[in-house]
Amino acid sequence: MVVQSAAEAITYPAVGAELDIEGVSHAFDIDGAVLPVLDNVNLAIAPGEFVALLGPSGCGKSTLLRLVAGLEKPRIGSLREDEARISGPHPSRVVVFQDPTLFPWRTVWDNVALGLEAQGILKTQRHRVDDVIELVGLSSFRNAYPHQLSGGMAQRVALARALVNDPKILVLDEPLGKLDSLTRIAMQSELVALWQRKGFTTLLVTHDVEEALVLANRVIVLSDRPARIKADIAVGRPYPRHRGDPHLAGLRKQILGLLGLEATW
Amino acid sequence: MSTYSVSDTTAAAPRAAVTLADLSGSYGVGLAASLVWLAFGLSCLYWPDVGDWSRTGSLGIGAIVIAAFILFGTFSADYLGGAGQALRKRAPWLVAFGAFVTLWEVATAKFAWLPLPFFPPPQSILEVYTDDLPKLLDSVFASIKLQLGGYIIGATIGFITGVSIGWSQKIGYWVHPVLRFIGPLPATAWLPIAFFTFPSSWSASTFLIALATGFPVTVLTWSGVASVSSAYYDVARTLGAKPSFLVLKVAIPAALPHVFVGLFMGLGSSFAVLVVAEMIGVKAGLGWYLQWAQGWAAYANMYAALIVMSLLCSGAITLLFRTRDRLLVWQKGVVKW
Numbered sequence: 001m002v003v004q005s006a007a008e009a010i011t012y013p014a015v016g017a018e019l020d021i022e023g024v025s026h027a028f029d030i031d032g033a034v035l036p037v038l039d040n041v042n043l044a045i046a047p048g049e050f051v052a053l054l055g056p057s058g059c060g061k062s063t064l065l066r067l068v069a070g071l072e073k074p075r076i077g078s079l080r081e082d083e084a085r086i087s088g089p090h091p092s093r094v095v096v097f098q099d100p101t102l103f104p105w106r107t108v109w110d111n112v113a114l115g116l117e118a119q120g121i122l123k124t125q126r127h128r129v130d131d132v133i134e135l136v137g138l139s140s141f142r143n144a145y146p147h148q149l150s151g152g153m154a155q156r157v158a159l160a161r162a163l164v165n166d167p168k169i170l171v172l173d174e175p176l177g178k179l180d181s182l183t184r185i186a187m188q189s190e191l192v193a194l195w196q197r198k199g200f201t202t203l204l205v206t207h208d209v210e211e212a213l214v215l216a217n218r219v220i221v222l223s224d225r226p227a228r229i230k231a232d233i234a235v236g237r238p239y240p241r242h243r244g245d246p247h248l249a250g251l252r253k254q255i256l257g258l259l260g261l262e263a264t265w
Numbered sequence: 266m267s268t269y270s271v272s273d274t275t276a277a278a279p280r281a282a283v284t285l286a287d288l289s290g291s292y293g294v295g296l297a298a299s300l301v302w303l304a305f306g307l308s309c310l311y312w313p314d315v316g317d318w319s320r321t322g323s324l325g326i327g328a329i330v331i332a333a334f335i336l337f338g339t340f341s342a343d344y345l346g347g348a349g350q351a352l353r354k355r356a357p358w359l360v361a362f363g364a365f366v367t368l369w370e371v372a373t374a375k376f377a378w379l380p381l382p383f384f385p386p387p388q389s390i391l392e393v394y395t396d397d398l399p400k401l402l403d404s405v406f407a408s409i410k411l412q413l414g415g416y417i418i419g420a421t422i423g424f425i426t427g428v429s430i431g432w433s434q435k436i437g438y439w440v441h442p443v444l445r446f447i448g449p450l451p452a453t454a455w456l457p458i459a460f461f462t463f464p465s466s467w468s469a470s471t472f473l474i475a476l477a478t479g480f481p482v483t484v485l486t487w488s489g490v491a492s493v494s495s496a497y498y499d500v501a502r503t504l505g506a507k508p509s510f511l512v513l514k515v516a517i518p519a520a521l522p523h524v525f526v527g528l529f530m531g532l533g534s535s536f537a538v539l540v541v542a543e544m545i546g547v548k549a550g551l552g553w554y555l556q557w558a559q560g561w562a563a564y565a566n567m568y569a570a571l572i573v574m575s576l577l578c579s580g581a582i583t584l585l586f587r588t589r590d591r592l593l594v595w596q597k598g599v600v601k602w
Contacts, residue, residue, distance in 0.1 A: 069499075069503050070503075071499055071502065071503065089502040089503045089505070090503075090505065091503070091504055091505035093503070094503055094504065095499070095500075095503045097496065097499070097500070099496065101494075101496045101497060101499075101500050103497065103500075103515070103518070103519075104595050104596075105518045105519070105521070105593075105595045106518075106595070107595075114500075114501065114504055114506075115504035115505060117510075117514070118501060118504050118505045118506035118507070118510050118514075119504075119505045145594075145595045146595075147595070161500075161504070165504065165505070
């Protein structure tokens with residue numbers, strides 16, 4: 001395992017929760033055969049930290065996120081949020097998926113209000129919905145239906161739907177993966193701005209090395225399935241980051257090497 | 266057709282007088298419709314009837330009044346707003362329909378080209394509507410009452426059953442085989458049993474209509490609920506949704522497009538059951554009226570009842586589609602009925 005020390009001390013706002021993944025292994029039963037997906041994953045994430053998970057396609061990154069979200073339980077090991085064991089989904093840990101998965105029968109406003117409605121607190125907290133729609137810059141689309149939105153707008157609504165719950169941990173499963181490259185760059189900056197402003201702990205799954213380096217404090221490189229942690233790399237550069245930064249370029253080369261793609265450099 | 270484009274371009278400019286070009290365009294079709302209806306009216310009045318019908322004169326005058334209305338509407342369409350536009354749009358149909366009734370009038374009442382008692386002329390159908398109205402209205406209300414009761418019961422039970430088996434595997438285990446065994450059976454096959462097991466023919470018919478409605482509603486609601494993407498449930502669960510929220514606010518709204526297909530199919534098959542039940546057992550309703558009219562060889566009454574029935578069925582489907590369009594505004598490209 002490669003561990004690099006952070007180049008400078010970074011302090012995080014205290015809103016985010018601490019996330020501990022301890023000795024987690026997981027497997028799926030497929031037609032009677034056991035398919036191991038995660039192999040003894042240990043990861044401690046500090047409150048307010050932005051961590052990116054990088055790994056080859058199909059290695060089990062998304063499974064790890066589902067465990068963090070509480071949508072599934074690990075076969076071995078435990079996950080803890082601020083020392084409390086994660087046993088099921090909770091609105092303090094919200095996931096933004098690769099597809100926006102907006103409910104097509106609800107308007108933008110109603111989609112964003114979903115979490116508060118499900119928790120039964122919408123009546124008293126309606127202003128939070130308005131605020132967060134404003135935050136992602138979609139106020140003029142509040143009454144639009146999802147089929148009327150562009151891909152980037154839909155993903156912004158999905159982000160707003162997560163943020164309205166004031167999550168302590170924001171779980172991002174390749175949320176920008178299907179956007180065109182220009183929208184993607186714009187939304188990366190927005191994401192960093194939101195994270196800095198709100199201070200939640202962020203766990204991002206991506207297969208884009210550059211995206212991981214531009215966004216995260218730490219980049220975790222996973223192996224092929226069953227996923228194991230191959231490297232834990234501190235990025236240690238201040239925000240806003242520049243894509244041309246030679247330090248990031250060096251890290252990129254190192255990570256591509258770890259992923260077995262050094263020849264592409 | 267160039268009719269529409271001509272009216273579009275000319276409507277923008279203020280007009281002083283009707284030009285010759287207009288006569289061949291948007292005004293032309295309206296004018297033709299008016300003339301056809303005038304011809305219908307005159308054909309009623311000009312030739313003597315081959316039979317004894319009391320409403321020939323009223324029908325002829327009515328047709329001429331309609332012709333006058335069409336004429337007036339055509340030339341003032343620009344000042345009549347939506348009604349004017351609607352008239353303009355339907356003008357070709359008015360020509361065709363007017364020609365059809367004229368031909369019908371001439372072929373039956375005037376020259377008897379069609380064998381008479383079986384093909385009654387328009388005035389004898391009009392006569393049914395004026396002289397037999399109370400009985401016809403009673404039948405209409407009886408049919409609506411029976412149909413509505415059975416349909417609402419069937420649709421409600423079907424919807425609840427469909428959601429239950431789509432949601433719960435345990436319920437599905439018990440209900441699914443029953444559904445497979447009983448569902449495909451045409452509801453009319455139950456007629457003989459239903460009529461002597463139920464206390465009244467009315468309750469028996471309600472049961473049969475509910476059965477005919479319930480099966481398609483159940484199956485389509487079930488398939489709708491079962492096909493909801495699990496991603497929706499994941500999203501709702503991470504946002505703190507409880508099972509009741511997942512059913513009421515995720516599964517059901519996502520399944521609604523399917524449910525409406527089921528409601529539509531159920532409506533169609535329940536109409537069939539309604540008419541058969543009324544013809545066989547129930548002593549009221551349009552089906553019974555048809556049967557009664559046949560017994561008396563009152564063919565005009567049969568045609569009159571058929572026309573009313575068709576309007577009612579079409580109206581019911583229109584109502585269902587309007588409801589769907591309101592509830593499913595979020596869907597793209599819904600079919601216009």
